[in-house]
Amino acid sequence: MSIALIVNGTPYQNRFLEEEEFHYVYDDVLHIRDLHNYDLTQYDTVLLSCRLDITLLKRYQSKLLNVLHAGKRIVIFGEVLDHFMPTVDWEDSEVNFSWWVRPNGDLPLNQQHANHPLYHFLTVPDMKWHYHGTFMPPEGAMSLLDTPDGRSIFYVDDSSFNGQLVVTSLDPMFHIGLGFINQSKPFLNGLAKWLREEEK
C-alpha cells in the first residue's frame, strides 16, 4: 500500500515531517505547489495535511477527484473551505480549547458506530482536544464522532464516489508540528494504523 501526504511547506508542517515517529504514516511527501507533476491515482491513499492553501486545493480539485473516481482513498484533515471538495458540508465552530482546565470540564462528543475498525486503533479521548468546525455527512456516509448538535467531526463516505473519502476537522499535523496538544499524537497513530491495516 502506498500513502502520499500532501503538504504546503509551512514551518509546522516541516517540523511534523522531521518527527521520525510518524515517518511510517506516509510513503511519499508531495508539495501542493507541485501536484501537476504527479499522478495521484498511483497511490492507494492520499492524505491532505491540515492547513493547505485553499486556492491551490481548488486549482487541483480535478486531480483530487480523480483519486476518488479511481476507487482510491482521500483523507482530509482540518477545515474544508470554499467547497474545494464537493459533497463536504463544513460549518465553523467556536473553538473550545480550554475545557480541560476547568473543574469537571468536558468537550461533549458522541461516539457513533463503535464497532467500526477505526476504533480498534484509537479511542474517543484520542480524538478529543478541540475542533474548529463540523460537517454534515452526506447521505450514505457514516459519522464516527458527533458533536451534541448532531454534526460530525469524523466521517467516512463510501457512497458519494467510487473510492472512499474520510473527513475530519481534527488537525494533528498542525499540532504535532507546533508541539502543542499531545492528544493529536495517539489520534494520528491510531488513524495511520487503521489505514495500514485496511490495506493488508
Place this chain on the structure above:
Amino acid sequence: MMKNIAYMGIDIQFARLNALDAKRGLVFLYEYDLPYTDLMAFDGVIISNHVDEAFLVEHNAVLTDYLAKGGVIFTLAEKGLPWLTEVANWKRSPIPLKDREARIIATDHTLFEGVTSYDIEYRKGVRGFFSRGYFETVPAHAKKLIVDQQDNVIVYVDRESTNGTIYAGAGTDMYRIYIHEDNSSSQVSLQMLEAIHTEAARNRGDN
C-alpha cells in the same frame, strides 16, 4: 503619509482577514503574489506562521530589497529555512509549556506597554499560546522585548542589520490571538500596528 500594512500568508482560514482587520488598514498579501508585489506600498509586512518556507527562500530577495529601502518586517514565523536570514531559526524550548514564562522586559514605541506577562502567557487558563520556542541567536545590537526564564529571546527588534527594521516574534500570532481577550493582551494587536507605522515613518525620515 500613513500606508497600509500587509499580512502575509498562504490562503487558509487562519490567515484570512476580517472586516475589523481591514478597518485597521491591514491588507492580506497572498504569499504566492509576493514576487509581483511592490512592498513599498506598505508601511510594514507582518509575516504569519502560515507561510510556504521554500517559496520564501526562492523569493527572499523581495524581502531583502524591501528592508534595504527602509521597510519594516514583523515576522511571527517559526522559521526553519534560510529566508530572512537576519533572523535566526526557531528552536523548540525544552521547558514544559505549563511552566514556560514570557517575561516582558522592555517596550518599543507602545508595543507591550501596559501588557502583563500573565495575560500573554495564559488564554482562558491555558498556557503555551504565546510561544513554544525561541530564537537560537539574536543580533548583538538587537533590543530584547520578551524572554523566557532561561533568558532565551522570544521577541526582539533589530534596527541595525539592515536599512529597515525587523521585529521578530518566536512563533505566536500575537496580532490575531489576543484581539478578543478581556485583559491587557487585547492591546497587543493595535500596538503592533502602531509600532510598525511609527517605525516606517522614522525610517522614511518623516517628522
